[in-house]
């Protein structure tokens with residue numbers, strides 16, 4: 001039940017349903033969330049709101065909140081019967097080591113993949129996308145990227161031979177979040193772009209599987225069907241209360257191209273928003289580096305080189321270059337060959353020198369054997385000259401499994 005209350009009645013444990021005005025007029029990234037800390041109440045009070053709406057089905061009611069509301073981050077029931085702890089996302093995440101963040105990132109990827117799969121099923125049945133289910137997952141991804149972007153990006157890069165359909169949305173969400181952060185966009189914009197990234201292909205749920213996953217070339221008629229997905233997705237999401245215009249714009253415009261040859265609007269470059277241009281770049285990058293039933297994924301380095309070519313006409317040149325500065329010339333999760341003949345997986349970037357990331361070496365191409373894994377920071381003074389990167393490699397060529405060596409000393 002939705003109730004309007006005075007700000008003085010707001011307590012931890014209540015579920016905020018709506019603040020007056022739109023999401024840009026208050027200090028939170030979302031309009032609706034569980035009040036989990038006194039800090040949330042203080043922020044709402046400081047923002048000058050005197051009344052607000054709560055949802056008593058998702059959180060505590062006025063007369064019980066004072067008894068139920070305990071300390072910070074108290075868990076409360078959600079509309080789905082589970083118990084979760086939610087808090088507004090901020091840009092105050094504490095940086096985390098790669099090994100600490102990897103464990104969280106693994107869980108986040110499986111949660112997000114399951115969510116995208118469930119949402120596709122729901123919209124096929126004519127159900128509305130429930131923002132309450134999407135927001136905590138996006139918050140988790142944004143938080144992980146802010147703590148250490150390498151963890152999610154390494155794992156997602158190495159999972160690209162798995163199920164593309166749903167992982168692609170998770171990949172676009174994580175990459176777009178990292179991209180927004182790296183070009184200095186605000187917390188709100190980054191969060192809503194991440195949300196748009198996760199939902200951008202929701203319209204594909206309306207496309208028959210035999211067309212969507214057809215091995216081989218699509219006929220013109222089949223491609224015309226594929227081209228309906230941005231507008232179909234936009235129509236599905238436009239019915240979702242509280243969804244930001246940013247997420248809607250990304251959904252509708254991620255296939256527009258700067259030369260006016262995109263779809264659905266064939267918009268010329270100047271009429272495409274910056275975020276839609278960024279989403280297009282991330283979408284293309286994730287697609288061409290993924291293994292599909294009808295093509296082998298490119299190495300990340302080759303994909304970026306290809307995208308620089310396309311940036312002359314189709315993709316925004318300025319944004320492609322910014323994207324490369326964000327993910328590196330040899331992105332995290334790439335397999336690279338060192339001058340010494342060793343193969344390694346890139347696990348961390350060096351923002352000062354994109355040619356010298358940190359690499360976990362594990363294979364010697366000269367002896368064609370696995371070697372004792374070792375982590376090498378190519379920028380460190382201790383790294384010998386012969387340890388520079390010679391080229392990107394495709395794992396299939398050497399029949400190696402880089403995902404086993406993301407955590408040195410913890411091979412599985």
Ligand SMILES: [Fe+2]
Nearest residue numbers: 200201254255
């Ligand atoms: Fe798409």
